[in-house]
Amino acid sequence: MIKRILAFVVMGVLATGVAARAADAPKNDYVGSSSKSCMCHFKQFKAWSATPHAHAFEGLQATTPEQLKQMNELLKTTVKDHPETDAACVSCHVTGYKLGGYPAADSLKNSALARVSCEVCHGPAKNHLAVPAADKAGRKASMLVPTVETCKKCHTPEISPKFDFAVMSKKVHPVAAAAPAK
Numbered sequence: 001m002i003k004r005i006l007a008f009v010v011m012g013v014l015a016t017g018v019a020a021r022a023a024d025a026p027k028n029d030y031v032g033s034s035s036k037s038c039m040c041h042f043k044q045f046k047a048w049s050a051t052p053h054a055h056a057f058e059g060l061q062a063t064t065p066e067q068l069k070q071m072n073e074l075l076k077t078t079v080k081d082h083p084e085t086d087a088a089c090v091s092c093h094v095t096g097y098k099l100g101g102y103p104a105a106d107s108l109k110n111s112a113l114a115r116v117s118c119e120v121c122h123g124p125a126k127n128h129l130a131v132p133a134a135d136k137a138g139r140k141a142s143m144l145v146p147t148v149e150t151c152k153k154c155h156t157p158e159i160s161p162k163f164d165f166a167v168m169s170k171k172v173h174p175v176a177a178a179a180p181a182k
């Protein structure tokens with residue numbers, strides 16, 4: 001009996017320790033992509049800025065009636081107008097939809113999230129930016145490395161039937177091969 005109580009107490013202490021540590025870790029959050037927050041990876045930022053992802057919300061705002069019809073058919077949705085305000089469309093054309101990203105209360109932050117930006121693929125960056133720049137290992141560990149599963153959340157078989165990760169992942173920020181990835 002005493003042994004069992006002891007084991008219970010030990011487990012309780014361990015569990016409290018784990019809970020305390022989880023609470024200590026600062027909650028991660030989206031910051032949005034701007035030239036300022038991407039200073040350390042300016043090459044990737046510049047290359048990404050010229051891709052359709054950087055304009056994915058504008059593309060949604062500019063949806064033509066034919067595109068809307070086509071998208072509704074693919075997604076089996078019935079969006080009639082203003083797809084840029086409809087959850088059925090917005091989720092894949094912005095960053096961190098309803099995960100603490102878009103729509104944000106702060107309008108400045110919101111505009112930085114109205115696109116498919118870094119944090120869609122590499123995860124929320126608040127904790128990443130909190131790591132001192134000199135701590136290269138820490139910075140790397142706080143950034144997700146995307147896989148094909150990351151892409152498939154939006155590039156579903158219905159929308160991108162021919163999606164080829166090996167080819168497409170080279171287009172997300174096509175930095176010249178010679179440029180060292182920082």
Ligand code: HEC
Nearest residue numbers: 059063067068071072077079083088089092154155159160
């Ligand atoms: C599941 C994620 C997802 C949803 C939901 C979604 N889209 Fe898209 N949309 C995409 C992807 C991925 C592409 C790029 C397809 C490609 O080129 O392979 C795209 C492309 C587009 C394009 C073409 C943009 C261009 O510049 O050519 C338009 C327009 C568009 N979507 C509108 C809509 C509308 C309207 C809705 C809602 C009815 C919607 N999307 C919902 C993922 C989504």
Ligand code: HEC
Nearest residue numbers: 033038041044045048053116117118121146169172181182
């Ligand atoms: C659509 C997904 C996607 C977006 C958006 C994206 N990346 Fe990436 N990123 C990747 C993939 C995939 C790789 C690794 C594959 C490759 O480039 O060969 C990568 C690699 C990187 C690397 C190199 C990591 C290493 O250790 O070599 C850096 C740095 C990086 N991205 C920064 C950024 C920044 C900054 C932005 C925003 C301006 C951004 N990425 C936007 C998908 C993305």
Ligand code: HEC
Nearest residue numbers: 052053055056059092093116120146150151154168169171
């Ligand atoms: C949050 C949703 C989302 C995720 C996740 C996402 N994409 Fe996209 N992607 C889009 C949308 C939306 C477009 C179309 C943008 C437009 O044209 O307005 C697009 C377009 C593209 C394009 C340009 C269109 C083309 O056919 O050449 C490439 C390349 C691409 N995505 C690659 C990737 C890769 C690789 C990943 C994963 C590492 C990825 N995407 C993850 C939403 C997403």
